[in-house]
Amino acid sequence: xxxxxxxxxxxxxxxxxxxxxxxxxxxxxxxxxxxxxxxxxxxxxxxxxxxxxxxxxxxxxxxxxxxxxxxxxxxxxxxxxxxxxxxxxxxxxxxxxxxxxxxxxxxxxxxxxxxxxxxxxxxxxxxxxxxxxxxxxxxxxxxxxxxxxxxxxxxxxxxxxxxxxxxxxxxxxxxxxxxxxxxxxxxxxxxxxxxxxxxxxxxxxxxxxxxxxxxxxxxxxxxxxxxxxxxxxxxxxxxxxxxxxxxxxxxxxxxxxxxxxxxxxxxxxxxxxxxxxxxxxxxxxxxxxxxxxxxxxxxxxxxxxxxxx
Amino acid sequence: xxxxxxxxxxxxxxxxxxxxxxxxxxxxxxxxxxxxxxxxxxxxxxxxxxxxxxxxxxxxxxxxxxxxxxxxxxxxxxxxxxxxxxxxxxxxxxxxxxxxxxxxxxxxxxxxxxxxxxxxxxxxxxxxxxxxxxxxxxxxxxxxxxxxxxxxxxxxxxxxxxxxxxxxxxxxxxxxxxxxxxxxxxxxxxxxxxxxxxxxxxxxxxxxxxxxxxxxxxxxxxxxxxxxxxxxxxxxxxxxxxxxxxxxxxxxxxxxxxxxxxxxxxxxxxx
Numbered sequence: 001x002x003x004x005x006x007x008x009x010x011x012x013x014x015x016x017x018x019x020x021x022x023x024x025x026x027x028x029x030x031x032x033x034x035x036x037x038x039x040x041x042x043x044x045x046x047x048x049x050x051x052x053x054x055x056x057x058x059x060x061x062x063x064x065x066x067x068x069x070x071x072x073x074x075x076x077x078x079x080x081x082x083x084x085x086x087x088x089x090x091x092x093x094x095x096x097x098x099x100x101x102x103x104x105x106x107x108x109x110x111x112x113x114x115x116x117x118x119x120x121x122x123x124x125x126x127x128x129x130x131x132x133x134x135x136x137x138x139x140x141x142x143x144x145x146x147x148x149x150x151x152x153x154x155x156x157x158x159x160x161x162x163x164x165x166x167x168x169x170x171x172x173x174x175x176x177x178x179x180x181x182x183x184x185x186x187x188x189x190x191x192x193x194x195x196x197x198x199x200x201x202x203x204x205x206x207x208x209x210x211x212x213x214x215x216x217x218x219x220x221x222x223x224x225x226x227x228x229x230x231x232x233x234x235x236x237x238x239x240x241x242x243x244x245x246x247x248x249x250x251x252x253x254x255x256x257x258x259x260x261x262x263x264x265x266x267x268x269x270x271x272x273x274x275x276x277x278x279x280x281x282x283x284x285x286x287x288x289x290x291x292x293x294x295x296x297x298x299x300x301x302x303x304x305x306x307x308x309x
Numbered sequence: 310x311x312x313x314x315x316x317x318x319x320x321x322x323x324x325x326x327x328x329x330x331x332x333x334x335x336x337x338x339x340x341x342x343x344x345x346x347x348x349x350x351x352x353x354x355x356x357x358x359x360x361x362x363x364x365x366x367x368x369x370x371x372x373x374x375x376x377x378x379x380x381x382x383x384x385x386x387x388x389x390x391x392x393x394x395x396x397x398x399x400x401x402x403x404x405x406x407x408x409x410x411x412x413x414x415x416x417x418x419x420x421x422x423x424x425x426x427x428x429x430x431x432x433x434x435x436x437x438x439x440x441x442x443x444x445x446x447x448x449x450x451x452x453x454x455x456x457x458x459x460x461x462x463x464x465x466x467x468x469x470x471x472x473x474x475x476x477x478x479x480x481x482x483x484x485x486x487x488x489x490x491x492x493x494x495x496x497x498x499x500x501x502x503x504x505x506x507x508x509x510x511x512x513x514x515x516x517x518x519x520x521x522x523x524x525x526x527x528x529x530x531x532x533x534x535x536x537x538x539x540x541x542x543x544x545x546x547x548x549x550x551x552x553x554x555x556x557x558x559x560x561x562x563x564x565x566x567x568x569x570x571x572x573x574x575x576x577x578x579x580x
Contacts, residue, residue, distance in 0.1 A: 040440055041440070043436070043471075045467060046463075046466070046467060046470075048463035048466075048467065050425075050429065050459070050460040050463055051429045051432070051460060051463035051464050051467060052429075053429070054426060054427075054428070054429020054430045054432065054433060054460065054464070055429055055430070055432050055433035055436060056433060057419075057429075057430045057433055058429070058430040058431060058432060058433020058434040058435070058436065058437065059433040059434075059436060059437050060433075061418070061419075061430070061433070061434060061437075062433075062434055062437030062438070062441070063437070064437060081423055081426075082426065082429070082460075085420070085422075085423055085426060086419075086426055086429075086430055089420060090412060090419065090420065
């Protein structure tokens with residue numbers, strides 16, 4: 001995903017002279033092509049994320065569309081107040097990019113487990129929160145953010161993830177703000193809502209077990225297209241949300257909030273209320289080494305056949 | 310020139326006093342300590358236009374110690390950035406004039422309230438000017454206490470690396486922070502040596518002496534040196550109102566009616 005991101009950013013920067021990339025001394029062997037092509041619009045600020053976020057705000061005030069890039073919690077939690085106050089309160093054109101969402105850097109331990117930031121970030125006004133699922137979505141989200149004039153967060157996976165989207169030229173999959181992408185519509189009873197790089201696991205599970213379930217990918221956690229979401233609530237009797245994030249405040253939380261909001265607004269009748277199951281991290285840190293898949297499994301981020309009964 | 314800015318500083322202090330008194334607000338001590346700095350900056354140093362506060366070639370001034378905004382609002386109001394009557398609601402229900410700087414107010418570049426934020430932003434603005442080959446300068450005014458914040462030191466380390474010679478940092482060194490004297494809480498000394506060790510071009514001046522302020526600002530603006538500039542302005546908290554000077558109490562307290570009139574009388578005698 002990070003390669004898809006940087007390649008697309010280079011493409012965007014070729015036609016948009018305002019795109020500026022700041023890195024926090026991370027991105028070795030990833031960002032160099034950008035730095036070589038656009039030396040006047042690249043800067044490594046060193047290991048100093050608060051400063052990076054502030055500098056991004058200053059550059060954006062002067063007309064730049066600024067991407068700040070680092071890994072895990074560093075460009076988010078470490079400088080959360082700069083994101084809230086300097087970038088989002090001033091509603092500036094800054095894009096915060098974190099590589100290694102969830103347990104992508106599993107073996108490096110909880111310092112590198114980015115498993116709380118979605119909940120923190122989605123409470124901040126003006127901020128668009130994105131979590132692409134695969135290289136296709138990463139590319140599309142990069143284009144979306146480059147064209148969008150305002151603050152965005154992009155949670156990327158790591159490197160080498162396979163494409164999950166099969167028909168990348170399909171116009172129906174053009175990404176607009178808040179969109180929900182249909183991956184498979186093979187069942188009318190149950191749907192899995194996935195965000196970020198859990199999608200590959202979900203699709204593999206459904207296909208491997210030959211389950212009649214629909215799958216939707218949510219590249220946006222905030223905002224989420226309300227009309228599309230309401231139609232999915234009405235269509236399915238059972239919905240499973242899955243994310244590589246703490247249950248508290250994350251993607252599933254956002255879906256549940258909207259479900260009750262729609263009900264309160266009278267948009268959803270009592271008999272249309274789907275059964276909800278939320279798969280997320282259960283309020284714990286995991287101090288155990290392992291691959292991303294291993295940590296997902298330890299944290300219980302798994303589908304089970306009985307969920308589809 | 311100097312006499313003009315001295316009278317301007319007196320007017321800033323009188324209006325600041327009125328704003329804080331009417332709103333029963335805090336932080337008058339730190340607002341008064343920087344009044345002379347503001348008076349000199351806005352009396353011919355900063356290239357700004359009250360009629361066009363956002364024009365591109367202006368110098369940028371960022372107040373980081375946003376809690377002391379009453380004297381900046383007073384300065385901008387007196388310069389005509391907005392109607393002075395608008396200030397009447399300062400820090401009261403419904404007013405856009407918050408008791409921390411607000412970028413919604415003409416002439417205010419950034420909102421500031423949480424300390425240690427404006428200097429990194431100023432670095433970004435100065436960097437933008439360098440990359441775009443713009444001639445305008447970026448000024449940032451910080452308090453002494455807020456130099457406790459690590460974010461400032463991230464910028465202090467990086468600015469010389471980027472050769473941000475167009476960045477002018479002013480430290481309002483009034484020696485008092487929230488809980489007492491700076492030297493007793495997190496002693497900044499030797500402050501000049503710290504800046505110089507970080508490769509800043511550093512000046513140390515009396516922050517109430519208008520000639521020194523003026524000459525130092527001019528020197529910084531005209532310097533061909535590639536280093537960023539730091540001006541350590543030695544000031545007195547509560548400066549200009551004798552019973553408020555050098556007193557921690559006036560970091561918090563709002564003047565009573567009697568104190569307000571006493572203070573006003575004292576300021577008026579220098580008219």
